[in-house]
Amino acid sequence: DTAPAPDMEGVVAALNAAVANGAPGAMARFSGPDGVRSRTVGVQDRVNGTPMDVRSRFRIGSVSKTFSTVVLLQLVQEGRLTLDAPVDAYLPGLLPDDRITVRHLLTHRSGLADYTDPMFANTVPGFESVRNRVFTYQELVDLSLALPRTTEPGVSYKYSNANFAVVGMLIEKLTGRPVADAYQRRIFKPLKLRDTSYVHPETRIAGRHVRGYLYPDAAGDPLVDSTEQTVSWAQSAGAVISSPADLNTFTRALMRGRLLSPAMMEAMTTVTPTDATGTRFYGLGLRRYDLSCGTQVYGHTGTVQGFYTYAFSTRDGRRSLSAMANSSNRGVVNTALGGTLEAAFCGKKPT
Numbered sequence: 048d049t050a051p052a053p054d055m056e057g058v059v060a061a062l063n064a065a066v067a068n069g070a071p072g073a074m075a076r077f078s079g080p081d082g083v084r085s086r087t088v089g090v091q092d093r094v095n096g097t098p099m100d101v102r103s104r105f106r107i108g109s110v111s112k113t114f115s116t117v118v119l120l121q122l123v124q125e126g127r128l129t130l131d132a133p134v135d136a137y138l139p140g141l142l143p144d145d146r147i148t149v150r151h152l153l154t155h156r157s158g159l160a161d162y163t164d165p166m167f168a169n170t171v172p173g174f175e176s177v178r179n180r181v182f183t184y185q186e187l188v189d190l191s192l193a194l195p196r197t198t199e200p201g202v203s204y205k206y207s208n209a210n211f212a213v214v215g216m217l218i219e220k221l222t223g224r225p226v227a228d229a230y231q232r233r234i235f236k237p238l239k240l241r242d243t244s245y246v247h248p249e250t251r252i253a254g255r256h257v258r259g260y261l262y263p264d265a266a267g268d269p270l271v272d273s274t275e276q277t278v279s280w281a282q283s284a285g286a287v288i289s290s291p292a293d294l295n296t297f298t299r300a301l302m303r304g305r306l307l308s309p310a311m312m313e314a315m316t317t318v319t320p321t322d323a324t325g326t327r328f329y330g331l332g333l334r335r336y337d338l339s340c341g342t343q344v345y346g347h348t349g350t351v352q353g354f355y356t357y358a359f360s361t362r363d364g365r366r367s368l369s370a371m372a373n374s375s376n377r378g379v380v381n382t383a384l385g386g387t388l389e390a391a392f393c394g395k396k397p398t
């Protein structure tokens with residue numbers, strides 16, 4: 048394997064930078080041909096000072112979108128729906144434009160507005176107003192439809208949580224069961240992800256877990272412990288709980304074809320640019336980052352109150368990194384944490 052060994056000093060430097068920029072703690076777990084390397088810095092509980100523990104569970108935010116996509120693409124493989132059919136064929140009357148297809152949802156090209164933008168315009172009041180609320184998928188879709196569309200269907204990439212609220216509705220309509228059952232039967236159980244769960248609308252994280260801290264918008268205001276919440280504002284767009292090891296297992300298994308057929312993996316990893324940098328792309332519920340050493344990594348990022356997550360793997364599934372910092376609404380922390388990818392997958396910079 049010509050892959051460079053992970054630069055674990057570089058990973059630690061990125062974790063330290065996340066903490067130096069305001070996260071109480073951070074951690075990363077790399078799994079590769081030479082085994083597993085884990086690093087933790089800081090604390091998972093800033094009140095009792097419990098050190099960050101790589102075995103701990105946390106909220107993975109939008110990494111949940113990749114789990115939801117796997118379930119929906121398995122349903123496509125089973126002939127239950129087709130990617131280029133209008134959503135209207137399966138959820139008649141839900142959306143006001145029957146040109147919006149299933150594929151548009153998974154590629155964020157539907158034009159459905161992201162209701163979290165107004166919902167969290169004022170970060171802490173917005174969070175406090177929803178942290179114990181339970182929404183139906185229909186209510187989330189209605190919040191989106193109350194806002195102007197962001198693009199004609201299929202024309203451009205416009206990230207929106209609304210797309211994955213509709214994905215959750217599709218899964219429940221086609222399986223006749225709660226989305227939690229599909230995650231459990233199709234992913235958590237087969238891959239033995241013992242630290243991974245979908246417990247919406249339960250607000251607690253069971254077992255050993257990280258506490259998350261939300262930065263207020265106003266400098267100097269106190270951090271908010273945002274650990275307990277329903278995440279009902281996100282559900283199939285962001286409510287999965289997992290751990291570093293389980294995220295390594297999930298991204299590796301996905302890339303190795305344990306969950307979807309080669310043809311479906313080809314579809315999932317067919318990407319379009321999400322920005323002008325030429326290094327950030329989106330496929331079907333999946334991000335691709337092109338790193339400075341030429342390595343392309345596939346996975347997803349996550350932002351939920353109190354938690355930043357990165358979960359990526361190489362296309363051959365031989366190398367995987369998961370990283371988490373327990374703070375949010377703090378862009379410099381998220382950027383610092385992202386530095387773990389270059390260190391882990393590109394190795395030590397040639398001096």
Ligand SMILES: C[C@@H](NC(=O)[C@@H](C)NC(=O)CCCC[C@H](NC(=O)C[NH3+])C(=O)[O-])C(=O)O
Nearest residue numbers: 108109167170285348349350351352375376
């Ligand atoms: C970006 C990320 N998306 C996600 O993980 C989804 C589930 N999260 C969001 O859309 C952010 C909601 C607000 C977070 C809050 N921010 C604010 O409230 C800002 N006013 C916070 O930072 O905790 C992804 O796809 O990679």
